[in-house]
Amino acid sequence: MSRHSRSQLALGIILILIGVWFFAEKTIPSLSDFADQYIRWPFTLIWIGALIFLIGLLTGNPGMAVPAVIVAGIGGIFYYNDTYGGGQGAWSYMWTLIPGFVGVGSIIAGLLGDNPRQNLSHGFNTLIFSAVAFLVFASIFGGLDVLGKYGAAILLIIFGLWLLGKSLWKTFAKRTDNNV
Secondary structure, rough: OOHHHHHHHHHHHHHHHHHHHHHHHHHHHOOOHHHHHHHHOOOHHHHHHHHHHHHHHHOOOOHHHHHHHHHHHHHHHHHHHHHHOOOOHHHHHHHHHHHHHHHHHHHHHHHHHHHHHHHHHHHHHHHHHHHHHHHHHHHHHHOOOOHHOOOHHHHHHHHHHHHHHHHHHHHHHHHHHOOO
């Protein structure tokens, strides 16, 4: 089946499902009341992310996992801010999670067979960068009260030691290989 045919198939299935949903919502009013809590903002972004992912799966394009996770992740940030009162100030450090969403999307794409070695490596590196950036900015702007007074500092030291050890290990291994 060609990519164009898969795209039409995916779009057809999605339109049918949306039509069935609208029909069921008009027929069963209690369904509409139940679904209202999951269709309002910011769940809309999460559902759009899921739809992008579904389209990627149906069309055989695992790379669509990256934009799907980004959109759904941003919806998750909005949900967190709305639910737990993070407010606009939380964006001073929450934005650092977006590269992590790219990393998660790359990992999913790699697991689904889209250039696995490169996507997994890139995904994990991006995820680590995002975690470190989140720790730094959340520590600066006061978003990490959960970890206690020294929690963020200890985590940053651990990440720094890990990166230093990784770099030294590669240098040592390269020297050992050259001497053999």
